[in-house]
Structure formats: structure tokens, C-alpha cells
Amino acid sequence: MHTDTGRQAKFDQLAGAYGTDLYRYALWICGNDALAKDLVQETFLRAWKALDNLNDPKAAKSWLITILRREFARTFERKVPKFTDVDKVVVVEEREPEPDDRMEIQLLRQGILKLAPRYREPLLMQVVLGYSCEEISAALGIGKSAVMTQLFRAREQLKLSLQKDGITGNVHELY
Amino acid sequence: MSMNFTEFKRYLGAEPRSTDAGFQLARRSAPEFEAAAADADRFESKLDRATLVETPADLLNGLLLISREVPVAPSARRRLSLALAASFLLTTLAAGWLWNTNRGWDSVEEYLADHYRHDGDLASAEVSSDEVEAVFAGLDLQAAPALTSIVGVIKYCPTPDGKGIHMILNTESGPVTVIYMPGTRVVDREMVYFDGVEAILVELQGGSAAIIGPDQQSVSGLYTFVQNSIIPSNGSS
Numbered sequence: 001m002h003t004d005t006g007r008q009a010k011f012d013q014l015a016g017a018y019g020t021d022l023y024r025y026a027l028w029i030c031g032n033d034a035l036a037k038d039l040v041q042e043t044f045l046r047a048w049k050a051l052d053n054l055n056d057p058k059a060a061k062s063w064l065i066t067i068l069r070r071e072f073a074r075t076f077e078r079k080v081p082k083f084t085d086v087d088k089v090v091v092v093e094e095r096e097p098e099p100d101d102r103m104e105i106q107l108l109r110q111g112i113l114k115l116a117p118r119y120r121e122p123l124l125m126q127v128v129l130g131y132s133c134e135e136i137s138a139a140l141g142i143g144k145s146a147v148m149t150q151l152f153r154a155r156e157q158l159k160l161s162l163q164k165d166g167i168t169g170n171v172h173e174l175y
Numbered sequence: 176m177s178m179n180f181t182e183f184k185r186y187l188g189a190e191p192r193s194t195d196a197g198f199q200l201a202r203r204s205a206p207e208f209e210a211a212a213a214d215a216d217r218f219e220s221k222l223d224r225a226t227l228v229e230t231p232a233d234l235l236n237g238l239l240l241i242s243r244e245v246p247v248a249p250s251a252r253r254r255l256s257l258a259l260a261a262s263f264l265l266t267t268l269a270a271g272w273l274w275n276t277n278r279g280w281d282s283v284e285e286y287l288a289d290h291y292r293h294d295g296d297l298a299s300a301e302v303s304s305d306e307v308e309a310v311f312a313g314l315d316l317q318a319a320p321a322l323t324s325i326v327g328v329i330k331y332c333p334t335p336d337g338k339g340i341h342m343i344l345n346t347e348s349g350p351v352t353v354i355y356m357p358g359t360r361v362v363d364r365e366m367v368y369f370d371g372v373e374a375i376l377v378e379l380q381g382g383s384a385a386i387i388g389p390d391q392q393s394v395s396g397l398y399t400f401v402q403n404s405i406i407p408s409n410g411s412s
Contacts, residue, residue, distance in 0.1 A: 008242045015238040020230045027228050037231060044238045048245055050368035074364055101221065108225035128226050133190055148189035155188045
């Protein structure tokens with residue numbers, strides 16, 4: 001049993017370590033920053049109440065993501081607007097991209113939001129959360145082989161969308 | 176074993192940053208492999224930049240407030256699912272014990288946690304389908320045979336809105352507690368967590384139920400089964 005102080009410290013450490021990643025993931029799942037903030041807030045609220053269930057610190061990130069995904073499925077999924085204005089997604093750029101790159105990046109963002117959930121979720125887990133294929137497999141409850149297929153198809157679809165828009169600055173060979 | 180080019184490209188498309196030794200070796204094995212890897216690296220870099228978002232400045236502060244403002248002790252729960260009666264006294268018939276319920280539960284979650292702590296470890300026993308049906312009939316309910324056949328323990332119990340039913344079901348993944356509440360409105364499919372267990376709330380035709388199991392069990396997998404298995408005797412709510 002944790003003391004109140006110990007419990008708070010444990011929770012604060014989780015919030016500091018994983019709050020940003022969860023927000024980024026939630027934003028790409030929801031496509032809306034207000035919903036994403038609500039989803040993350042709700043996730044951590046539930047985590048705070050169930051904190052005693054987290055016995056292995058190494059499992060914290062996957063535990064939080066599990067809570068977030070459940071909350072999204074339970075409550076937030078039906079709130080996601082059908083058409084999302086991707087321009088409202090604030091982006092941090094360390095350096096000003098070249099015009100061609102800027103267009104490609106913009107098209108990639110639109111492409112990500114258009115991906116079917118079965119492709120978008122594993123891709124975001126990999127790219128945003130840094131999950132390995134094994135971790136994605138465990139989180140989604142599907143085999144590693146299926147995960148790799150979905151990741152491959154997600155990238156294939158994104159590259160196809162770039163080609164359709166006539167972006168040829170970099171040759172992206174279709175696999 | 177070395178990869179052929181087709182295998183290598185599929186690997187690049189699925190896990191371009193894999194540290195697998197064979198994959199890393201393949202990246203450098205031939206010019207066409209190196210070119211494909213460089214192409215994939217450029218795409219990944221764009222993907223990284225495309226998914227970068229600015230975190231709201233108040234995000235972390237908002238999260239830290241949770242641990243400072245949201246109490247965890249059952250007697251002081253801040254987040255309420257619904258408002259209930261302040262205090263009442265109920266007795267259960269089957270067990271014959273008197274449960275002083277002058278506790279003022281503030282939420283379904285608090286009631287379930289309190290009840291489970293009091294009754295959670297009921298020993299499973301043999302109970303006939305006839306006995307199960309009789310208990311349900313006492314509340315003008317009927318239960319599907321698929322449910323009555325797996326009931327290991329059943330008794331009446333106090334709930335915030337009157338006499339309910341406490342059951343332990345012997346499921347394939349182990350014992351699961353189901354508490355039927357005749358008049359308590361719940362948020363359908365809401366999950367609640369307490370004392371290392373998780374519960375899913377189920378709206379029924381007449382009343383509601385909570386399915387409670389250990390963390391590792393998927394109580395949500397029983398949602399539809401329970402919802403379809405407990406109905407009013409007259410077939411309507």
C-alpha cells in the first residue's frame with residue numbers, strides 16, 4: 001500500500017514521463033486537440049484511481065495506453081468529427097522545411113487521418129509511441145505477423161497518396 | 176540467413192528502424208539494398224516530422240492537478256457517476272446477515288467497492304438451476320439457462336435502490352462476480368476499478384448490473400451475455 005505522498009510521486013512521475021506521448025497519440029487518434037486533451041485527462045484520472053494496480057513500472061506506458069484506448073472506444077470515438085481540419089493540428093518544426101517537403105509533410109498528415117483505424121493505430125503506435133512490433137502485437141491483441149502486414153500497408157497507402165498528388169520530389173518506390 | 180530483396184523491402188515497409196541483426200546486415204549488403212534503405216529513411220524522417228505536434232502548455236499542470244485534487248479514499252470520492260440516497264438500512268435474506276449501510280455511498284463505484292470488500296470472497300458452492308431461478312423470480316426476473324447453469328453462488332444483497340442479487344459465475348476464465356441492481360441507473364459500459372479488480376456496468380431491461388473480475392480477466396467479454404441473460408419476467412422493463 002502506498003502512502004499518499006508516495007502515490008502522488010508515482011503518479012506525477014508517470015504524468016511527466018508519458019503525458020506528452022499520450023497526448024500526441026490521442027491527437028492523431030481523435031484528430032481534434034480539444035478531444036485529445038479530454039481523452040488524456042480522463043486517462044490519467046482513471047490511472048490515478050487505479051494506480052495501485054500498476055505493479056511493474058516498466059509496464060506503465062502500455063498500461064496507460066490500454067486505459068486510453070478503452071476510454072476512446074467507450075466514450076470518445078463517437079465524438080470524433082467526421083471531417084477533421086488537419087491545419088488545426090499544431091506542428092513543431094525545428095527548421096523551416098523546403099517547399100516540396102512542406103507539401104509532402106502536409107499530405108502525409110492528411111493521409112494519416114484518412115488511414116483506416118486498423119492501419120493508423122499500429123502506425124501511430126510505432127511512429128509516435130516508439131513501440132516495437134511485439135509491443136504493438138501485445139497492445140492490439142493480434143499476431144506480430146499481422147502487425148507487420150498492417151504497418152507495411154499503412155506506409156504503402158501513404159506513399160500511394162503522395163504519388164496520386166503528383167509529389168515526385170523524392171521517388172518512393174511502391175513495394 | 177540473408178534476406179532477398181523482396182523480403183528486405185517488406186521489412187523496410189513494416190519496421191524500418193528494426194535493430195534485427197539480419198536486417199541491419201541486409202541494409203549494407205548491396206547497392207540496391209542501400210538505396211532502398213536510404214529511401215525508407217527519408218520517408219521515415221518525413222513521417223516523424225508529419226506526426227510532430229506541439230504539446231499544450233497546460234497539459235502537464237492539468238494532469239498533476241489530478242493527484243492533488245482527486246481523492247482516492249472511498250468516503251470522499253469526488254467524481255460521481257450518480258447521486259444516491261444518503262443512508263439506508265438493508266438486510267439480505269439468504270445470508271441472514273445485517274449490513275449496516277448507513278454509509279452514504281456517493282456513487283455506484285463506491286457502492287461496488289464497498290460491497291465487494293464485504294462480500295467479494297464468497298466461497299463457491301453447488302447451487303441448482305431451480306434455486307437460481309427461484310431467487311430471480313423473487314424479484315420478478317428470469318435468467319437464461321446459459322447463465323443459471325454457471326452460477327456457483329447466489330444470494331440477495333442490498334443495493335442503493337433496493338434488494339438486488341449477488342452472484343458468482345463460474346466462467347471458463349474463472350469466477351466472476353455479478354451484482355444485479357434493480358433500480359440503479361448506470362452509465363452503460365462504464366468501467367470502474369478498485370482494489371485490484373475491474374468492473375463493467377451493464378444497462379439491463381429492468382435495472383442494471385455490474386460484472387466484477389480480477390484485472391487479468393476480460394469482464395467486458397461477458398457484457399453482452401449478462402445483458403441478454405437477465406430480463407424481467409413479463410419480458411418488458
